[in-house]
Amino acid sequence: MRNSALDITRLAAMDSVHATRLLHQVRAAILDGRRPPVSPRPVIDASWRRMFRIGLDPDRDTSSVLLAPDELEHRRRATVIGEVMQTLSGGLVAIADASVQIMVVTDAQGRVLWRAGNAGVIRRADAICLEEGAAWSEDATGTNAIGTALAARRAVQVHSAEHFVQTLHNWTCAAAPVHDPRDGRLLGIVDVSGPASTFHPATLALVDSVTRLAEAELRERHLRTIERLRSVAAPMLCRLSGQALAVDPHGWTAAVTGMAPLDRLPLPKSFQAGRVWLPSLGVCTVEPLPGGWLVRPDAAGPGGGEETVSRVVLDLSRPRRWSVEVSGPAGSWSQELSPRHAELLYVLATHRQGRTAAELAADVFGDPTRTVTVRAEMSRVRRTLSGVLAHRPYRFSEGVEVEVVRPEHPADLLPHSSAPAIAGERQSPDP
Secondary structure (H helix, E strand, O other): OOEOOOOHHHHHHOOHHHHHHHHHHHHHHHHOOOOOOEOOOHHHHHHHHHHHHHOOOOOOOOOOOOOOHHHHHHHHHHOHHHHHHHHHHHHHHHHHHHOOOEEEEEEOOOEEEEEEEOHHHHHHHHHOOOOOOOEOOHHHHOOOHHHHHHHHOOOEEEEHHHOOOHHHOOEEEEEEEEEOOOOOOEEEEEEEEEEHHHOOOHHHHHHHHHHHHHHHHHHHHHHHHHHHHHHHHHHHHHOOOOOEEEEOOOOEEEEEEOOOOOOEOOOOOOOOOEEEEEOOOEEEEEEEEOOEEEEEEOOOOOOOOOOOOOEEEEEOOOOOOOEEEEEEOOEEEEEEOOHHHHHHHHHHHHOOOOEOHHHHHHHHHOOOOOHHHHHHHHHHHHHHHOOOEEOOOEEEOOOOEEEEEOOOOHHHOOOOOOOHHHHHHHOOOOO
């Protein structure tokens, strides 16, 4: 009769040589179809079964095609994990370095976005393609802490021959998933890896604790954005009669009037300004707010009321105080603009048919290859103006009236801007 299943505590209590030998014996027996001397841990057994189902070669290497540099940078800028990298690095990098390990952070597809820690281990990691841009999902590299944590949706530690692919038998790793507290969406994985000799059962608890801290920081950031939205929406709701609520892009409620409060309003993926049918409220009129939406249930029912038409005023007339004002039936709000965002909105206002990322890069930087920077900047602009800005191509939405208030003299248009599109407008004889 074979022994009971292994667990991390039992492995840690063994002599390291004995533990490693036992794990190799278990793996060899299972690969040969024999009964192992002891059952693998349930999380490892489940992962190995997945490997058998997809037919992954246990003798393959772990190389993968790396992400192109611009795609890597785009993913870094796009993921919410980037907002808490300081927390993750502060909690793990110094400890990983001192314990001869590295910290690795991936996106939700298992692509490595960042790594840091012991320089010697980083060099060793290059040999197994544990580097920025590499794929570490289970179907790419077999059972490993990153890929198995993605598959199991929970914190996982994988040691030595528990890795399905033989190339990784000299490594130990512990990883935990990071979730977006706003909607529960999986954002990525935080991992600590190193030589098998650095194995310690407490590493998993450390990684899991730091990821919980990161999630708490994201939750606190979300609460602050809700407060900012409430400060804008509350005065508007006070002037309205009937039912209305202000929600953030994920449906979390910031303010409500004329109806029972609710924590969150389920929103469809293709949510936008105008007349929208919502299962919980019926037909609603939706208007954009900075950082969210104003939703008003339509008392007239389907077919009643009028379409929502927003008006945007881009005011570039004042030196170094550029702003955008958005108006709708419920009222208006305004926000000051950074120089870069003023440039981008001016280009879109003068090209209502829209501009691709490459065209905007040429307009603003004189270099059509700088699309990663443009996409990142437009992502920030659309967080505030998502209700009036569309993309693919980037443009002001149809039905939105756009007015540009220029300075009296063309030469004073964004005078410190070096953007080719702005420089060309300054030379125009007409304001």
